[in-house]
Amino acid sequence: MLKYFLPNEHVKSVFEITPEELKEKGIKGIITDLDNTLVAWDVKDATPEIIKWFQLMEENDIKVTIISNNKEERVKIFSEPLKTPFVYSARKPLGLAFKRAAKQMELSKDEIVVIGDQILTDVLGGNSAGFYTILVVPIVQTDGKITRINRQIERRILSWMRRKGMISWEE
Numbered sequence: 001m002l003k004y005f006l007p008n009e010h011v012k013s014v015f016e017i018t019p020e021e022l023k024e025k026g027i028k029g030i031i032t033d034l035d036n037t038l039v040a041w042d043v044k045d046a047t048p049e050i051i052k053w054f055q056l057m058e059e060n061d062i063k064v065t066i067i068s069n070n071k072e073e074r075v076k077i078f079s080e081p082l083k084t085p086f087v088y089s090a091r092k093p094l095g096l097a098f099k100r101a102a103k104q105m106e107l108s109k110d111e112i113v114v115i116g117d118q119i120l121t122d123v124l125g126g127n128s129a130g131f132y133t134i135l136v137v138p139i140v141q142t143d144g145k146i147t148r149i150n151r152q153i154e155r156r157i158l159s160w161m162r163r164k165g166m167i168s169w170e171e
């Protein structure tokens with residue numbers, strides 16, 4: 001059970017995830033979370049760095065889909081200028097949105113990585129739907145209301161895993 005909470009990889013930010021590395025793994029698509037993964041949860045638009053990151057992926061034929069538990073307006077305003085497909089109210093960790101995104105990208109599970117900042121939604125959802133998961137450090141330490149509760153549970157899981165030696169990354 002606990003293995004579902006453990007990401008395949010852990011990085012500081014999405015900028016450490018490069019097309020070269022993905023291609024080496026045979027990856028052709030990314031399913032990414034939005035809030036605190038691409039920008040801080042209270043930042044409306046993509047930053048110049050994020051715009052560049054999306055362009056870089058596109059130039060390398062790596063498809064990106066944003067899936068977020070946040071509401072339509074938030075996800076739409078962010079995603080549309082990037083011309084990237086998106087799913088809002090995704091209900092992660094449920095698998096439906098992940099599967100729908102994979103289908104739309106016309107890629108198989110082993111050609112996709114799932115990126116996110118939360119263990120209880122992104123990693124758990126991605127793992128149980130059968131994807132390779134990459135956990136990023138949240139961009140800011142503050143969160144929306146629901147996320148705050150998830151974070152408390154998450155901290156317990158993380159400290160448990162650290163005690164068991166399942167985690168090697170630095171915080």
Ligand SMILES: [Mg+2]
Pocket residue numbers: 033034035036037116117118
């Ligand atoms: Mg998030």
